[in-house]
Amino acid sequence: MAGLHKSEFENPVVNWIDTRMPIFTMMQKEYGSFPTPKNFNYFWNFGALAMISLAIMIATGIFLAMNYTAHTSLAFDSVERIMRDVNYGWLLRYIHANGASMFFIVVYIHIFRALYYGSYKAPRELLFMLGVVILLLMMATAFMGYVLPWGQMSYWGATVITNLFSAIPIVGEGIVTWLWGGFSVDNPTLNRFFSLHYLMPFMITGVVFLHIVALHITGSNNPLGIDVKSPQDTLPFHPYYTAKDSIGICVYLLVFAGLVFFAPNLLNHPDNYIPANPLVTPAHIVPEWYFLPYYAILRSVPNKLGGVILMFSSIAVLFVLPWLDTSPVRSARFRPIYKQLILVMVASFLVLGYVGGKPPEGIYVVLGRVATAYWFLHFLVLLPILGKLERPLPLPESISRPVVRRPPSSGGGGPLPQGATAKPMEKP
Amino acid sequence: MRIALALAVFLTAGVALAPGAFAQGHEAVEAPKQPWSFNGPFGTFDRASMQRGFQVYKEVCSNCHSMKEMYYRNLTSIGLNEEQVKAIAASATVPGGTDDSGQAVERPALPSDHFRSPFANDKAARSANGGALPPDQSLIVKARENGSDYVFALLNGYEDAPADVKVGEGQYYNKYFPGHQLAMPAPLHEGAVTYADGTPATIEQMSRDVTQFLTWTSNPDLEVRKRMGVKVVLFLTLMTGLTYAVKKKVWKDVH
Ligand code: HEM
Numbered sequence: 001m002a003g004l005h006k007s008e009f010e011n012p013v014v015n016w017i018d019t020r021m022p023i024f025t026m027m028q029k030e031y032g033s034f035p036t037p038k039n040f041n042y043f044w045n046f047g048a049l050a051m052i053s054l055a056i057m058i059a060t061g062i063f064l065a066m067n068y069t070a071h072t073s074l075a076f077d078s079v080e081r082i083m084r085d086v087n088y089g090w091l092l093r094y095i096h097a098n099g100a101s102m103f104f105i106v107v108y109i110h111i112f113r114a115l116y117y118g119s120y121k122a123p124r125e126l127l128f129m130l131g132v133v134i135l136l137l138m139m140a141t142a143f144m145g146y147v148l149p150w151g152q153m154s155y156w157g158a159t160v161i162t163n164l165f166s167a168i169p170i171v172g173e174g175i176v177t178w179l180w181g182g183f184s185v186d187n188p189t190l191n192r193f194f195s196l197h198y199l200m201p202f203m204i205t206g207v208v209f210l211h212i213v214a215l216h217i218t219g220s221n222n223p224l225g226i227d228v229k230s231p232q233d234t235l236p237f238h239p240y241y242t243a244k245d246s247i248g249i250c251v252y253l254l255v256f257a258g259l260v261f262f263a264p265n266l267l268n269h270p271d272n273y274i275p276a277n278p279l280v281t282p283a284h285i286v287p288e289w290y291f292l293p294y295y296a297i298l299r300s301v302p303n304k305l306g307g308v309i310l311m312f313s314s315i316a317v318l319f320v321l322p323w324l325d326t327s328p329v330r331s332a333r334f335r336p337i338y339k340q341l342i343l344v345m346v347a348s349f350l351v352l353g354y355v356g357g358k359p360p361e362g363i364y365v366v367l368g369r370v371a372t373a374y375w376f377l378h379f380l381v382l383l384p385i386l387g388k389l390e391r392p393l394p395l396p397e398s399i400s401r402p403v404v405r406r407p408p409s410s411g412g413g414g415p416l417p418q419g420a421t422a423k424p425m426e427k428p
Numbered sequence: 429m430r431i432a433l434a435l436a437v438f439l440t441a442g443v444a445l446a447p448g449a450f451a452q453g454h455e456a457v458e459a460p461k462q463p464w465s466f467n468g469p470f471g472t473f474d475r476a477s478m479q480r481g482f483q484v485y486k487e488v489c490s491n492c493h494s495m496k497e498m499y500y501r502n503l504t505s506i507g508l509n510e511e512q513v514k515a516i517a518a519s520a521t522v523p524g525g526t527d528d529s530g531q532a533v534e535r536p537a538l539p540s541d542h543f544r545s546p547f548a549n550d551k552a553a554r555s556a557n558g559g560a561l562p563p564d565q566s567l568i569v570k571a572r573e574n575g576s577d578y579v580f581a582l583l584n585g586y587e588d589a590p591a592d593v594k595v596g597e598g599q600y601y602n603k604y605f606p607g608h609q610l611a612m613p614a615p616l617h618e619g620a621v622t623y624a625d626g627t628p629a630t631i632e633q634m635s636r637d638v639t640q641f642l643t644w645t646s647n648p649d650l651e652v653r654k655r656m657g658v659k660v661v662l663f664l665t666l667m668t669g670l671t672y673a674v675k676k677k678v679w680k681d682v683h
Binding site: 038077080083084090091094235239240243244246247250251253254257258260261262264265270271273274275283 | 469496497502563564566567570571572573575606646648649653654656657658660661664665667668671672674675678679682
């Protein structure tokens with residue numbers, strides 16, 4: 001559809017640009033007047049926080065890259081040079097290193113929000129799946145980033161994780177050699193990891209863009225999990241949610257600053273301040289905290305291939321989650337049993353994280369296995385059955401009228417019959 | 429739902445009990461916490477202690493341990509002036525490239541030089557230390573769990589091995605070293621150095637001073653970082669309050 005855009009902006013320069021390329025109109029539509037459910041709680045801040053995290057990582061990363069040298073004999077010292085001789089280099093690096101942790105904390109809470117309020121259900125399945133793609137890309141990016149300072153954990157973490165692919169029958173060994181660019185983790189590995197570490201955040205940016213496009217088609221979910229019915233249910237994004245997100249950003253920056261300035265190595269492993277040495281294996285090789293749950297799943301299976309498959313499946317289940325959960329009700333607020341189960345699921349994730357940081361022996365193995373079992377039980381068995389068995393609570397009529405009008409027969413408080421609860425799920 | 433709760437309780441109880449179940453097997457003795465001047469959000473280094481610590485490093489530790497990330501010029505940060513730094517650098521001889529005939533030469537170090545390493549390479553260091561490599565000390569505090577407390581404890585932790593422990597050839601018994609036997613002989617003894625400021629050079633005093641110095645070499649940014657951090661946190665707290673007030677105002681008519 002060719003033709004100039006009829007811009008409504010008054011500023012002549014803005015108007016001139018907008019007429020030829022209506023990006024101002026688009027921003028106004030998507031971030032200014034964009035109708036947003038008015039009942040968001042603070043869990044809805046975490047999407048904005050994830051965006052901020054990504055921006056911070058890219059900004060600091062580009063400046064680190066100006067002073068970093070991707071060579072096995074120089075990488076460790078170049079990072080130390082950043083810490084000691086580059087002006088505010090310590091600040092850049094500590095922001096980048098802790099920024100990765102902040103990014104994962106934020107994204108994990110963001111995902112929890114999606115699971116708790118059923119944001120993955122129709123019509124937001126694709127939006128949710130794009131989110132899982134972002135998670136996977138983030139994991140790859142962070143893993144390769146951790147290799148760059150070329151400390152002991154960098155080297156041994158890279159060795160252990162890349163070696164997982166050798167479990168694949170027949171082609172496994174070949175794949176590992178191909179990943180390494182040689183017969184062990186070495187200079188070619190470091191070089192390609194740096195290249196990919198620089199590339200992937202921009203791929204993430206691309207997928208984030210698609211994630212937002214999808215979001216602005218379906219509209220946001222909300223804590224009640226019911227659809228927007230009328231304009232009374234919504235507020236323009238600006239100034240209401242710009243103001244609310246700003247509070248979240250301030251608190252996020254406070255926590256972030258606490259880490260960077262007062263405990264910059266709290267989440268790092270001391271061994272990574274020892275230069276990589278292929279001849280000395282650290283007593284315990286542990287990944288960064290945000291990978292511990294998957295590491296625990298990996299080690300809970302005695303068979304290597306089995307462990308690898310289970311580990312990847314633990315995230316793959318999220319891709320099919322929209323179809324595993326058979327309940328038509330989105331928000332856990334109206335699902336009495338799901339509400340309990342999701343907490344158990346979170347508990348099992350935390351237990352896995354805890355176990356992942358411990359040696360694989362005794363009680364830790366048992367705990368890891370129980371938690372792993374629950375993780376899969378939850379998604380593959382309980383969620384599909386639950387949709388059929390659970391009696392959801394009555395849903396409110398609309399966001400602006402959260403009071404439930406109970407039909408006289410239900411005697412107050414009792415769940416509505418199936419037909420009534422399904423009503424709010426009509427297509428918008 | 430019952431099952432869910434029971435599961436949750438089981439999982440959390442397991443986590444709570446697990447550390448206890450393994451406490452006995454653990455070897456290393458936890459280093460006691462020390463009241464360092466650099467602890468806490470307002471912590472700073474103790475200049476006098478750092479300078480004494482540098483003396484201990486220079487006269488004792490640097491006979492075996494390198495400190496490759498440090499330059500002599502960095503020493504102005506522990507309160508030495510440029511003349512002193514020049515003199516300290518000049519007292520060390522470092523490789524100076526080659527002369528016109530291609531022969532390797534040595535020269536006195538400059539402030540812009542890295543600290544002199546005691547050995548030409550790792551192999552030389554090993555062969556002089558019974559096969560063990562004295563680790564580079566630039567980052568020693570950051571490279572150990574609770575590094576400052578650990579290094580201090582280690583230097584004070586030499587004692588006679590219990591009767592049932594057989595100490596290996598060229599190994600020394602130390603309470604705080606993981607595994608209790610290491611290849612470093614107790615590096616400090618009473619009066620190993622003579623402090624210019626008259627501080628008695630007890631083992632504990634020297635350990636405290638050298639740890640102060642090593643904490644700085646691992647974290648040269650510590651003071652600037654904490655000072656900046658206090659300002660940033662104050663600013664952000666203010667911003668949070670302000671933003672909260674703005675949000676309240678924007679939202680006041682929404683119900
Ligand atoms: C999704 C965004 C990103 C994540 C999650 C991430 C994560 C990480 C992590 C975990 C480290 C290791 C930090 C350490 O312990 O020292 C690292 C290092 C590094 N990253 Fe990134 N990064 C991201 C984006 C970028 C970008 C866009 C660039 C460059 C343009 C970059 C450049 C670097 C460099 C040069 C290092 C090595 C210096 C160092 O180790 O501190 N990063 N990254």
